[in-house]
Amino acid sequence: xxxxxxxxxxxxxxxxxxxxxxxxxxxxxxxxxxxxxxEPAAQDPLERMLGVSADAAAPEDSALRRLLPDASPDPxxxxxxxxxxxRGLRETKMGALKQxxxxxxxxxxRLDPEQAQAFGQALNDVRLVLAxxxxxxxxxxxxRVGRYDDWSTIEDVEAYMSLLYNFVSWLQxxxxxxxxxxxxxx
Numbered sequence: 001x002x003x004x005x006x007x008x009x010x011x012x013x014x015x016x017x018x019x020x021x022x023x024x025x026x027x028x029x030x031x032x033x034x035x036x037x038x039e040p041a042a043q044d045p046l047e048r049m050l051g052v053s054a055d056a057a058a059p060e061d062s063a064l065r066r067l068l069p070d071a072s073p074d075p076x077x078x079x080x081x082x083x084x085x086x087r088g089l090r091e092t093k094m095g096a097l098k099q100x101x102x103x104x105x106x107x108x109x110r111l112d113p114e115q116a117q118a119f120g121q122a123l124n125d126v127r128l129v130l131a132x133x134x135x136x137x138x139x140x141x142x143x144r145v146g147r148y149d150d151w152s153t154i155e156d157v158e159a160y161m162s163l164l165y166n167f168v169s170w171l172q173x174x175x176x177x178x179x180x181x182x183x184x185x186x
Contacts, residue, residue: 004174007181012111021104027126032097035090056082063132067125096121116179123172130165
């Protein structure tokens with residue numbers, strides 16, 4: 001069973017079983033694939049170089065909208081902001097997911113502060129997608145999902161995704177506690 005993240009002299013460290021590593025790597029890869037831009041091939045070379053999206057409409061997938069929310073309630077401003085920032089945001093998120101997946105190759109997993117930040121971002125993005133798929137919108141929804149705590153009682157997709165959500169949430173919590181432990185104290 002996984003041993004959550006903790007602060008050590010050698011960095012922020014955690015241990016995972018092989019199946020847990022594979023599961024996390026699959027989750028990171030799935031979210032990265034969801035984030036992959038679906039832009040048309042024909043694009044102005046200058047726009048491509050600057051990272052400007054030719055057509056940056058709000059995503060139809062609700063999970064992707066959680067990952068790439070509108071920056072403004074005004075649709076025109078939101079579209080303009082999205083046009084100039086979405087591609088870079090997607091690439092940053094995909095980079096953090098790939099970096100986190102690579103960090104899982106080691107045993108134990110050891111993260112420096114920059115790697116820990118990327119790992120935390122990756123876990124957060126996975127949690128956002130799972131929360132959307134589980135329709136967590138209220139405290140009651142969160143409590144419903146939180147009741148799942150036994151892998152041997154999985155009977156349906158909701159139970160499986162709920163256990164995944166709870167595992168990723170616990171892992172993120174241990175990572176944040178380890179990061180907080182390393183903050184300078186005044």
